[in-house]
Amino acid sequence: MSTSSFLLNNGVEIPSLGFGVFQSAPEETAAAVTEALRVGYRHIDTAAAYGNEREVGQAISTSGLSREELFIETKVWISDYGYDETLHAFDKSAGKLGVEYLDLVILHQPLPTNFRKTLAAYAALEKLYADGKVRAIGVSNFMPEHLQHLINVTNVVPTANQIEIHPYFQQKDLLALDTDHGILNQAWSPIGGITFYYEGDGGSTLDDPTIGAIAQAHGKTPAQVMLAWHLARGRSVIPKSVKAQRIAENFDVFDINLTPDELSRMDDLDKGVRRGPEPVSLTLESHGMPIPEA
Template identity: 65%
Template sequence: MTTIPQLTLNNGVQMPALGFGVFQTPPDETRAAVAAALDAGYRHIDTAAAYGNERQVGEAVAASGADVFLETKIWISDYGYDETLHGFDKSAAKLGVDRIDLLILHQALPSEFGRTLEAYRALETLYADGKVRAIGVSNFMVEHLTALLDKATVVPAVNQIEVHPYFTQPDVQAFGAAHGILTQAWSPIGGITFYRDSGHRSTLDDPAIGGIATTHGRTPAQVMLRWHLQQGRSAIPKSTNPERIAENLDIAGFELSAEELAVLDGLDTGRRGGPEPADITLAAFGRPIPEA
């Protein structure tokens, strides 16, 4: 079985560097996808309240009997101090656990940042009470992190953001590194979401990435995941195809050169595939998260 390198978070907690994501995986496909990931050797599963599949993730993990690092996210509709504490209760019950390894805020809510701060204060309480092992954020830009750190007592362990060769967010990554916040990449291989929504071709068809892959006898996806790990990031690839799930984990045994890493860095288009963080509002994106 593949041995996944561990990353040490800023509070000393260890987390597998490569996780398995279930964004946009329908609930009825999630159990099988997570089971295939656990069979392949993944021991870190990333989900979210807004994905609607926490329960199926929990069922697959419980059925496996494996020791799994579980990460999930509070949706903006559950921001606010008491609301976020209840959001934890809903997620923990669906996952079937008493304690969550990493609990993060899914987005900043720029138009109501006070609610974002209260949500993070609730995460700090859950952390202090031992209900979560680490806390963090997702899709926070430098201005959001700056405002959060001005009020927070616990520095976020993780900021999960869109990072792939076509969109690298170097300013956000550098700010995180300077403050001990680990960058965790969603859509780490560019994914269908990016090239469908941005009008750009797929990273998987990029000739520069393909050339590096050929050099190493690897796939473009494996090269991109290797790039993340060599640069110290966590990455959360997703798939429902068991062969691809296993392939994405099989990234030991080769090393990208400094020149090859620079080639990948140089592909940045500055265009994101996900929504603009500034556009996240309750009116546009709010939706109730069901009770457990």
């Protein structure tokens, strides 16, 4: 059985399977998170740039769950990089989410064109961590050169690196580097949702015959065995959906025991083609946007 939690490098426990709200419209987010919490999810992943932190907060406030039962993760957008700016970004996110502290706050992108602002933003996360306002800090979409530079000049090693990982794009060198530093690999688009509408060579992971055969052998769906593959390989996953059936289906994976051969066959599906944006392509000029106040 796949583990239901991982231990971060600072000793904080994180549920291994979280619920994501990327591209969930604000008007659908509260209901989706409410359903996820009802099903049993306790880890919710959002971001300032998603524009739905407030709706996540609404679902949390009406859930009847205590704050200590939940693991809430959000991301600081590049527009709010800089020491003072990132401190204020925490206030904005915490205010929208309706919480006094956050379990994990990460930098959404490395911003290579102004890495000094990135480092200043991370220094602010270190301050928030030291002050007990966040239980853990990390990064997202950091490639090896960004990660190594950050580690070389900062004091707190990130606890997690949230990156595009699915059977068709596995970033094995980056996964290994994260692991070498004790950084949890956290997969966004873990079932290859970003591949479903891809028009070039490669197709959708949901239609992959290898994944389909493994799913059939276990009486599960392709999405479920992809999540089980991540968990068996020690990766945190944050699938998203606004459909109740999919929300429940994605959580029903802890009884899947993939064999070493099945895991290897899925490892061999890597096409090495990124489907999301190249991290180096995101700049303040192209992707900067104001993040509203709480």
